[in-house]
Amino acid sequence: MSRILLVSSNTTIDPFPVYPLGMAVVASALASAGHTVDQFDFLMEGESEDVFRNRIKGFEPDFVCMSLRNLDNCDSLTATAYPVVAKRLVELVREVWAVPVIVGGPAFSILPEELLAFTGADYGIVGEGERLVCELIQELSQGRTSPRILRNQGLISGQDMISPLYSADMVSYYVEQSGMINLQSKRGCAHGCIYCSYPSLEGKRYRLREPGAVVDDMERAKQEHGVDTFFFTDAVFNDDGGHYLQVVEEILRRDSAFRWACYVRPEGIGRNEVSLMKRAGMYAAELGTDAACDRTLRGIGKGFKFADALEVNRIFVAERVPCAHFVMFGGPGETLETIEEGLANLELLENTVVFAFTGLRILPDTPLHTLAIQEGVLAKDAPLHEPAFYHSPQVDRAVMDAMISNSFQGRRDRFFPPETSHRVRTVMSRFGYKGLLWDSIIRFPKIPVLPST
Numbered sequence: 001m002s003r004i005l006l007v008s009s010n011t012t013i014d015p016f017p018v019y020p021l022g023m024a025v026v027a028s029a030l031a032s033a034g035h036t037v038d039q040f041d042f043l044m045e046g047e048s049e050d051v052f053r054n055r056i057k058g059f060e061p062d063f064v065c066m067s068l069r070n071l072d073n074c075d076s077l078t079a080t081a082y083p084v085v086a087k088r089l090v091e092l093v094r095e096v097w098a099v100p101v102i103v104g105g106p107a108f109s110i111l112p113e114e115l116l117a118f119t120g121a122d123y124g125i126v127g128e129g130e131r132l133v134c135e136l137i138q139e140l141s142q143g144r145t146s147p148r149i150l151r152n153q154g155l156i157s158g159q160d161m162i163s164p165l166y167s168a169d170m171v172s173y174y175v176e177q178s179g180m181i182n183l184q185s186k187r188g189c190a191h192g193c194i195y196c197s198y199p200s201l202e203g204k205r206y207r208l209r210e211p212g213a214v215v216d217d218m219e220r221a222k223q224e225h226g227v228d229t230f231f232f233t234d235a236v237f238n239d240d241g242g243h244y245l246q247v248v249e250e251i252l253r254r255d256s257a258f259r260w261a262c263y264v265r266p267e268g269i270g271r272n273e274v275s276l277m278k279r280a281g282m283y284a285a286e287l288g289t290d291a292a293c294d295r296t297l298r299g300i301g302k303g304f305k306f307a308d309a310l311e312v313n314r315i316f317v318a319e320r321v322p323c324a325h326f327v328m329f330g331g332p333g334e335t336l337e338t339i340e341e342g343l344a345n346l347e348l349l350e351n352t353v354v355f356a357f358t359g360l361r362i363l364p365d366t367p368l369h370t371l372a373i374q375e376g377v378l379a380k381d382a383p384l385h386e387p388a389f390y391h392s393p394q395v396d397r398a399v400m401d402a403m404i405s406n407s408f409q410g411r412r413d414r415f416f417p418p419e420t421s422h423r424v425r426t427v428m429s430r431f432g433y434k435g436l437l438w439d440s441i442i443r444f445p446k447i448p449v450l451p452s453t
Contacts, residue, residue, distance in 0.1 A: 001034045005061035009086040010069040017177040024164035029130035044173040067105035072387040076359035079387035104129040127152040158208040171225040179434040180229040189235040194301040194367035198235045211250040229259040237262035251280040266312035267304040284439040289325040292342025299333035317351045324353040324438040334392035343407040353438035356416040359389035
């Protein structure tokens with residue numbers, strides 16, 4: 001068996017530090033196959049190259065497996081590319097240890113050929129890595145040759161998804177930084193947003209984990225690491241088939257004392273469901289609104305209307321569960337009129353937080369990529385490991401930014417540019433705050449106390 005060093009190259013902390021769940025799942029698969037595994041988180045270690053070198057020397061790995069989670073921060077105003085971090089980490093491995101470097105993760109799977117060449121790694125895995133990495137390491141350990149890029153021939157079923165192997169040190173770090181760790185109850189996305197890579201990465205249908213296995217993972221994390229707060233990283237938690245309610249009911253059946261948050265599609269969910277989720281421990285949610293008026297919602301393929309988002313927001317407020325909306329301006333069909341309409345619509349969202357972005361990150365093999373080329377926004381052969389954004393040709397970007405800034409001015413529950421949320425979080429952390437941000441900013445109106453009769 002081999003000694004394998006797993007490396008998370010992610011360094012982003014916006015909108016909050018996120019536990020590298022994919023690495024934990026791969027670590028679990030490798031450990032189950034009999035390998036000796038060590039997990040290294042570049043963010044947790046203060047982005048220290050010296051610490052990384054020393055970890056390599058001390059562990060003496062036979063293979064280094066590196067995860068690329070994000071291509072960039074998706075903020076067109078302060079665009080930061082992350083593949084350069086992975087490239088530097090590969091260089092550091094080369095400096096101190098002569099072993100194969102295998103890269104994978106969501107960002108790599110989006111641009112495999114380009115990123116393998118850019119980072120200088122030896123091998124790459126496209127898609128779910130827990131099976132392929134075990135197969136690749138077995139082949140290489142036995143002296144066999146392998147293609148430099150391996151792709152999954154089929155998606156893993158929900159029943160075959162394995163539990164993550166959480167690192168005690170990393171759990172302590174992320175609980176301290178963000179108050180929680182991550183978990184999945186399903187993979188895949190059945191929706192067709194034109195900018196999104198989830199369907200190509202995880203499939204166009206939901207692959208559902210058995211609810212008992214999901215809650216088992218939560219209880220195991222609590223027992224082994226003292227964690228009681230989680231974020232479900234499912235692309236959409238409230239699937240149309242109601243699997244999410246089975247997970248919620250399983251938590252309630254066991255009378256488990258957990259706190260959790262999730263991504264909610266603002267459609268097809270009512271007060272009964274939100275109330276049930278709250279009773280099971282949901283303390284906050286991110287609503288996948290993404291645009292601020294019906295015309296721009298259609299432009300990005302959301303499949304619901306702003307009235308749906310407004311109604312779901314009202315339900316969350318009525319249940320006194322903090323929620324946030326992340327909204328992108330400047331997408332297909334955006335005009336000065338739709339910006340005005342969108343900003344007016346956002347005013348209707350009461351007792352909630354809104355994070356606004358301008359421009360949509362262009363990812364390969366998405367309808368937005370095709371549209372950007374057709375409209376001349378992007379050259380056909382433009383490399384995409386550097387941030388590239390779609391901005392509506394009908395809108396002056398400076399005017400759009402000024403309109404959003406003026407609308408949000410003086411409001412503590414509205415954030416634009418996106419980096420302002422990081423500044424607020426930094427200040428709040430000095431007073432002991434850790435969390436999603438909106439779970440602490442929102443102040444619900446006091447419920448009036450009726451006089452006794």
